[in-house]
Amino acid sequence: ANAVIGEAFVYDITATNAPTSFNATGLPDGLTVDTVSGAITGTASGPVGISTVTISATNAGGTTNQSL
Numbered sequence: 001a002n003a004v005i006g007e008a009f010v011y012d013i014t015a016t017n018a019p020t021s022f023n024a025t026g027l028p029d030g031l032t033v034d035t036v037s038g039a040i041t042g043t044a045s046g047p048v049g050i051s052t053v054t055i056s057a058t059n060a061g062g063t064t065n066q067s068l
Contacts, residue, residue, distance in 0.1 A: 001068055003028055003044035003051075013038035015057035015064070024068070026053045 003009040009031060013022045015038070022038035030045035038057070053068040 003031060005044050005046060005048065008043055009041065011040040011068075013040065013055050013057060017059055017061070019057035019059050021058045023056045023058075024053055026051055 001009075001011045013024070013033070015022075019038070021035050022033060023035055024033040024040055027033065027040065028044040028046060028051045031040055031042040033040045033055075040055075054065050055068050056063050056065045058064075
């Protein structure tokens with residue numbers, strides 16, 4: 001997924017096995033994650049370059065992480 005500084009960004013975290021919550025760490029400034037729906041939205045404002053983002057989905061069995 002690519003966020004462009006100053007442009008609207010939308011990314012939906014998807015997962016199987018009935019996730020009950022989502023999270024994302026390392027998001028560029030200006031982007032946020034809705035922990036209920038898994039939507040990452042906003043307008044990136046920095047930093048310029050590659051961000052290491054980890055997304056996760058949690059259910060009764062535990063949490064799974066994946067790099068984005």
